[in-house]
Amino acid sequence: MTTYKEIHGINIQSRDSDPTAVEGDVWYNDTKSLLKMFAAAGSWASGGNMNTARGFHGMAGQGTQTAAFGFGGTVSPKQQAEQYDGSSWTEVGDLNTGRSAGGGCGTQAAALYAGGYVAPHTDASEEWDGSSWTEGDNLNNSREGLAGAGSQTAGLVFGVSGHTEEYNGSSWAEQDNLNTSRYGIAGFGLQTAAVCAGGGEPVTGKAETYNGSSWTEVGDLNTARQYLIGAGIISAGIAMGGASPNRSLTETWNESSWTEVADMSTARFGGVSGGTSSATLFGGGGDGSGTDLTATEEFTVAASVETISFD
Amino acid sequence: MATDKGFFNYWVVENSGKGFITHTDRRKFWIGGYPANVWVCDDIPESRDWGARNSATTKTKSAAQTLVTNVVNTAKGNWDDDNVDGESSAEKIARLGIKPTDITLP
Numbered sequence: 001m002t003t004y005k006e007i008h009g010i011n012i013q014s015r016d017s018d019p020t021a022v023e024g025d026v027w028y029n030d031t032k033s034l035l036k037m038f039a040a041a042g043s044w045a046s047g048g049n050m051n052t053a054r055g056f057h058g059m060a061g062q063g064t065q066t067a068a069f070g071f072g073g074t075v076s077p078k079q080q081a082e083q084y085d086g087s088s089w090t091e092v093g094d095l096n097t098g099r100s101a102g103g104g105c106g107t108q109a110a111a112l113y114a115g116g117y118v119a120p121h122t123d124a125s126e127e128w129d130g131s132s133w134t135e136g137d138n139l140n141n142s143r144e145g146l147a148g149a150g151s152q153t154a155g156l157v158f159g160v161s162g163h164t165e166e167y168n169g170s171s172w173a174e175q176d177n178l179n180t181s182r183y184g185i186a187g188f189g190l191q192t193a194a195v196c197a198g199g200g201e202p203v204t205g206k207a208e209t210y211n212g213s214s215w216t217e218v219g220d221l222n223t224a225r226q227y228l229i230g231a232g233i234i235s236a237g238i239a240m241g242g243a244s245p246n247r248s249l250t251e252t253w254n255e256s257s258w259t260e261v262a263d264m265s266t267a268r269f270g271g272v273s274g275g276t277s278s279a280t281l282f283g284g285g286g287d288g289s290g291t292d293l294t295a296t297e298e299f300t301v302a303a304s305v306e307t308i309s310f311d
Numbered sequence: 312m313a314t315d316k317g318f319f320n321y322w323v324v325e326n327s328g329k330g331f332i333t334h335t336d337r338r339k340f341w342i343g344g345y346p347a348n349v350w351v352c353d354d355i356p357e358s359r360d361w362g363a364r365n366s367a368t369t370k371t372k373s374a375a376q377t378l379v380t381n382v383v384n385t386a387k388g389n390w391d392d393d394n395v396d397g398e399s400s401a402e403k404i405a406r407l408g409i410k411p412t413d414i415t416l417p
Contacts, residue, residue, distance in 0.1 A: 043338055046331035055408050074408050087329050101405040117405030120398060144405040183401060201401075227409065243409050248343070265332055266344030269409065286408040289346030289379070290386025295326045300334060 023303045040303040042250070044264045047281055047296035048088040052080045055286035055293075056270040058104030060111040060128075061149055061188050061231065063274030065281050065298055069108045070272030071128075073284065074100045074292060077118055081128070083108050084272075084283065084296070093132045097124060101270070103148035103157030103187070110152040112136065112167060117144040125167070127152055137171045147187025147230075149194035149210075156191040156210065159183050159199065164210070166191055176214045180206050184270075186230030186239045193234040195253060198242060200226035207258070209234055219257045223249050227269035231280040238277040238299070243269040246288035250299065252277045264297050277301075318354040319417060321375035323347070324367035336361055343417070347378040351416055376416050386411040 004026065005011050012035075013019075014028045021027070021038035028035050054073030063069050066086030072078055072095055079094035095113065102116025106128070114125035114136070123142035126133040139157070146159035153169035162177030182199030189195050192212035198205060198221055205224035208215040225242030232238050237253035246267035251258040264282060271285030271293075278301035284293050325348050332342060340353040342361070350367065352358035362369065370378070390410050394403070404410075 041338075043334045044332075045334040045337060046326065047329055049326065049328040056405060074406065077406070117402060119395070119406070120402045121405070145401055184404075227404075245412055246414075262337070265337070265342050265350075287344075287346055288409070288411055288414065289382045290390055290408065290411045291346060291382070292408065295344075296328070297332075302334070304338070 018305055021305065026308070035308040037306055037308055038303055039306050040301055041306070042261050042278065042299055042301040044250075044262055044297045044299050047283070047298040048084065049294040049296060050082055050089045050284050051091050051294070052078065052082065053292040053294045054078050054080075054284050056100040056117075056227075057272045057284060058102045058113040058116065058148075059229070059272040059274060060104055060106045060108060061274060062105065062107045062151060065275040065279040065300070067108050068272060068274040068281055068283065069111055070283055071095055071104065071111070071113055072099045072102060072116060074286070077116070081133075084281065089283070089296070093128075095126055095133050096135065097122065097126070101144040101146075103146040103159070105148035105150045105155045105157075106152040112148070112152045112155045114148065114155075114157050114167070115139050115143050115146050120144075125172070137167070139165055139172050140174050141165070143183075145183025145185075147185045147196065149187050149189045150191035154191040156194050158187060158194070158196055158210070159185045164215070178208055178215050179217055180204060180208070184226040186228045188230040188232050188237050189234045195230065195234055195237050197221055197230060197239050197253075198225050198228045203244070207253075221251055221258050222260050223247065223251070225249070229271055229273045229282065231273040231275050232277045236277040238280055240264065240273065240280070240282050240299070241268050241271065241285060243288065262299070266293070266295060266297070268293060319372070320352045320354045320358055320362065321370040321372050321416070322350040322352065322362050322367035323370055323375070323378065324350060324362075324365050327365065331365060332361070345379050345414060345416060346382040349375045349379050349416070351375070372416060379414050379416060383411050383414055
């Protein structure tokens with residue numbers, strides 16, 4: 001077995017007290033008789049509650065943990081839209097048409113919401129300019145259960161019979177289909193560099209990346225699931241929650257594989273996200289009891305001194 | 312993920328939002344949220360402090376399970392009874408969310 005010295009060139013230092021450390025440092029605290037390290041780890045904590053409980057929102061995927069935007073959702077498709085500032089949600093202008101499970105993208109200042117469930121589904125899209133929603137061009141394929149990536153003027157929606165469509169700010173153009181047809185998927189990234197993960201039916205852990213012209217199968221999620229949500233970019237993403245059963249699981253993506261990290265406190269599916277693989281959130285969603293949640297959880301990666309124990 | 316300690320506290324308290332569960336809490340103990348505002352924590356002093364801080368009501372495991380089961384059973388019946396002619400499975404899920412399923416507390 002390779003030793004610490006063979007990797008780092010020195011033995012683990014014995015110190016009277018914890019040093020000022022940088023990520024990856026390992027030392028032995030001689031006073032406390034503890035082996036310690038300075039490690040970065042992610043954890044979930046409570047955020048501010050949404051004003052309206054709902055699941056299957058649309059979301060502005062290019063938002064951040066402190067500037068997220070969710071719109072629409074179940075039950076009885078909702079029109080409400082809410083924005084998060086890192087501590088509380090504020091209601092903003094309603095969608096023209098209440099809907100759930102559409103594909104969203106963009107930011108708090110310029111978002112796009114396309115398709116979704118409107119008894120039974122719609123091809124309509126709406127554009128948000130920071131103060132109100134106006135009708136955009138209609139999708140080529142009416143559907144619900146899709147996901148989005150990119151921006152309002154360089155948007156991408158995908159899912160349901162594999163359909164993929166790009167938006168240029170004024171019209172939708174159909175692109176190559178996903179390799180695996182599915183709905184209830186996580187999507188994130190840019191119009192020319194997007195990730196699609198999970199979905200159903202049947203429930204799958206398959207993931208694919210999009211390069212602006214075609215989809216390529218990449219490494220599967222560790223846990224197959226549907227109705228999960230995602231955030232981040234093609235080289236550093238995150239997938240959260242899902243069903244069935246309800247999942248509290250979180251997996252990060254590094255452009256080649258998925259890694260399980262900290263679980264949420266509440267298992268849930270179909271909520272609002274935004275941000276990066278090291279700072280994101282999960283707002284609302286369903287808890288599997290027929291109840292939609294207002295609760296938000298925030299995921300943050302931070303470095304801290306950890307004690308290394310040996311079981 | 313749940314720890315392997317096997318000893319848990321069962322609480323009922325509404326999630327009050329920011330600060331309800333902190334990153335420090337999550338680093339110290341496992342906590343899971345369930346329907347009916349039921350929360351399950353590792354039974355350690357830090358989690359008992361969390362319960363006190365949030366004015367949570369302690370429950371036995373069976374009482375907590377009953378709360379969860381009652382909510383889920385009611386929701387399952389409501390979901391089964393709420394149908395629209397010609398609606399597909401995917402459309403029903405997009406309208407109502409997924410069908411509630413039984414939940415067993417750890």
